[in-house]
Amino acid sequence: MVHNFNAGPSILPHTVFEEASQAILNFNNTGLSILEIGHRTALFEEVLNEAVSLVKELMHLDENKEVLFLHGGASTQFFQLPMNYLSKDKKAAYLDAGVWGSKAIKEAKRFGQVDVVASSKDKNYTYIPKDYAVPHEAAYFHYTTNNTIEGTQMQSIPSLSMPLVADMSSDILSREMDFNRFSFIYAGAQKNIGAAGVNLVVIDKKFLDKSSSAIPSMMDYKQHVANGSMLNTPPVFAIYVCLLTLRWLKKSGGVAAIEKVNLQKSNLLYNTLEAIPLFQLPVAKEDRSHMNAVFTMNNEALEQKFLQQCKDAQMIGIKGHRSVGGFRVSMYNALPLSSVEVLVELVKDFAKQHG
Numbered sequence: 001m002v003h004n005f006n007a008g009p010s011i012l013p014h015t016v017f018e019e020a021s022q023a024i025l026n027f028n029n030t031g032l033s034i035l036e037i038g039h040r041t042a043l044f045e046e047v048l049n050e051a052v053s054l055v056k057e058l059m060h061l062d063e064n065k066e067v068l069f070l071h072g073g074a075s076t077q078f079f080q081l082p083m084n085y086l087s088k089d090k091k092a093a094y095l096d097a098g099v100w101g102s103k104a105i106k107e108a109k110r111f112g113q114v115d116v117v118a119s120s121k122d123k124n125y126t127y128i129p130k131d132y133a134v135p136h137e138a139a140y141f142h143y144t145t146n147n148t149i150e151g152t153q154m155q156s157i158p159s160l161s162m163p164l165v166a167d168m169s170s171d172i173l174s175r176e177m178d179f180n181r182f183s184f185i186y187a188g189a190q191k192n193i194g195a196a197g198v199n200l201v202v203i204d205k206k207f208l209d210k211s212s213s214a215i216p217s218m219m220d221y222k223q224h225v226a227n228g229s230m231l232n233t234p235p236v237f238a239i240y241v242c243l244l245t246l247r248w249l250k251k252s253g254g255v256a257a258i259e260k261v262n263l264q265k266s267n268l269l270y271n272t273l274e275a276i277p278l279f280q281l282p283v284a285k286e287d288r289s290h291m292n293a294v295f296t297m298n299n300e301a302l303e304q305k306f307l308q309q310c311k312d313a314q315m316i317g318i319k320g321h322r323s324v325g326g327f328r329v330s331m332y333n334a335l336p337l338s339s340v341e342v343l344v345e346l347v348k349d350f351a352k353q354h355g
């Protein structure tokens, strides 16, 4: 059995793979493949409607929220959002706590003024900045809830008066959160909710009212909302895989239940690593991510040996991001606790051999 610790695209529930495969051959006993049905048919409308309603249910969204499935991945939101809300005389506030957030900042600067309220770049993004002031005139405050590359996670929602915007690509639906406090949420699907090629967007109606209409239609949130994510051909199959994953999550007990398992997994791994001096945990303890655990060893040769042992034991995706080095273990919703248990045994054995 392969243990898939990939950072994204990443593991999805096995039942999702089976159901998705079946739908490619014969979708809902129609004799048609999901890949060949028209998107403006009742067949696909049902898929989209159910996916939207499951998102609303699992996130406990109130009446004021619109749910969209858009093309382009999270990186498109890096520029689509400021394109809608900024201009040369308008300002947005951003928290710089990781590589993905810094990319969002770079794109926002093309459209308006950007106030970077705090940055942890000085320490290689190993912590989340805590004390900062946000200019009250900011059109929005943008942050990344989970820094996938660096392995940090915001443990609470900032209390601010301006609209809150969050990139939740790597921890969406992994823990209970008051999602209604956000004016805008986006997440590339390929980490926790489905296949690459689609982006989940949750937008508050009041915030939607303030978006621009003087931009290309495909960038215009109002047009996407008015057309129910069908302004053009949506990524049909990717949305279907989201639907299957959302159904699986609901069946597994929803967000509260998966959060418990996610905590078990990350606590097991962090507690094990903390007890072994051979391994270092570079991230500030209170900011550790429950999705992506980053750790290192002060010995290049041993690191290689550890990676080889992981590979031999069919554990994949453990090599750290090229900008951080060491190791990164991604433990998204679909990763079973048993995979972390197997990894922890290997970590302990390795420490016995080399400690």
Ligand SMILES: *Cc1c(COP(=O)(O)O)cnc(C)c1O
Binding pocket: 008, 072, 073, 074, 075, 076, 100, 144, 146, 147, 148, 167, 168, 169, 170, 188, 189, 191
């Ligand atoms: C993976 C990731 C992205 C990039 O997503 P794409 O869908 O590849 O554009 C952006 N933000 C975060 C936090 C991510 O983890």
